[in-house]
Amino acid sequence: xxxxxxxxxxxxxxxxxxxxxxxxxxxxxxxxxxxxxxxxxxxxxxxxxxxxxxxxxxxxxxxxxxxxxxxxxxxxxxxxxxxxxxxxxxxxxxxxxxxxxxxxxxxxxxxxxxxxxxxxxxxxxxxxxxxxxxxxxxxxxxxxxxxxxxxxxxxxx
Numbered sequence: 001x002x003x004x005x006x007x008x009x010x011x012x013x014x015x016x017x018x019x020x021x022x023x024x025x026x027x028x029x030x031x032x033x034x035x036x037x038x039x040x041x042x043x044x045x046x047x048x049x050x051x052x053x054x055x056x057x058x059x060x061x062x063x064x065x066x067x068x069x070x071x072x073x074x075x076x077x078x079x080x081x082x083x084x085x086x087x088x089x090x091x092x093x094x095x096x097x098x099x100x101x102x103x104x105x106x107x108x109x110x111x112x113x114x115x116x117x118x119x120x121x122x123x124x125x126x127x128x129x130x131x132x133x134x135x136x137x138x139x140x141x142x143x144x145x146x147x148x149x150x151x152x153x154x155x156x157x
Contacts, residue, residue, distance in 0.1 A: 004119055008135060009112035015143060016104035019046060019150055020097055022157070030157060031093055037152040040085045045153055047091050048084060049146050050099040056141035057107050060134040063123045064114070071126035111138065 023031075023046050032041045040048070062069050072080075119135040132140065 004116050004135070005112055005114040008119070008138065009108045012111060012138070012142060013104070013108045015146060015150070016100055016108070019049060019146075019153075020100050020104075022150070022153060023093060024097060026093065026157065033156050035149075035152040035156045037155075038085075038149070041089065042153050042156055043091050043093065043096055044085045044088055045149050047088050047096045047099060048081065049149050050096060050103050051088075052081065052084065053142050053146045053149075054103040054107050056138050057110055059125065059137050059141070060111075063125075063132070063134045063137060064118045064121050066121070066123070069123055069125045074127065077127065107142075 023042065026042065031043045034041055035045050038045050038048075059069055114134070120133050122131045122133040122136070124130070125132045125137060128140070
C-alpha cells in the first residue's frame with residue numbers, strides 16, 4: 001500500500017459511506033421517487049452506482065495488467081444502463097445497501113493494495129477517447145460520475 005493508494009481508497013470509502021448513509025433512512029415512498037436527472041428511482045440510481053460504477057475496478061485491473069480496455073460505444077452503455085434500470089426497478093433498500101457494502105468494500109481493499117506505479121499505468125479507454133491511468137478511471141467513473149448520481153439522489157430526497 002502506498003500513500004497515494006491509501007488516499008484514493010479513503011476517498012472511495014468516504015463516497016461509498018456517504019451514499020449508504022444517505023439511502024439507509026429513506027422510507028419506501030422516497031425510495032421509489034424518480035430522480036430527475038436519470039428518470040430512475042432513487043433505489044435504481046443507488047444500485048446503478050454500486051453494481052455499475054464500482055465495476056470501474058475491472059477496467060483498472062485491465063489497465064494495470066497492460067491489457068486492452070474493451071470498446072463500449074456510448075449508445076451501448078446507455079442501453080445497458082436502461083436495461084439494468086428496468087430489470088431492477090423493484091430493488092429493495094436492503095439489496096442495494098448489501099451491494100454497496102460488498103462491492104464498495106472490495107473496491108476499497110483492492111485500491112488500498114496498489115502501488116504508485118500501478119495507479120499511474122495507463123491505457124487507451126475508448127469510451128473516454130483518451131488514455132487514462134488506473135487512478136483516473138476510478139476517479140472519473142466513481143468519484144466524478146458517481147458524485148453526480150449522489151447529487152441527483154440528494155436533490156430528490
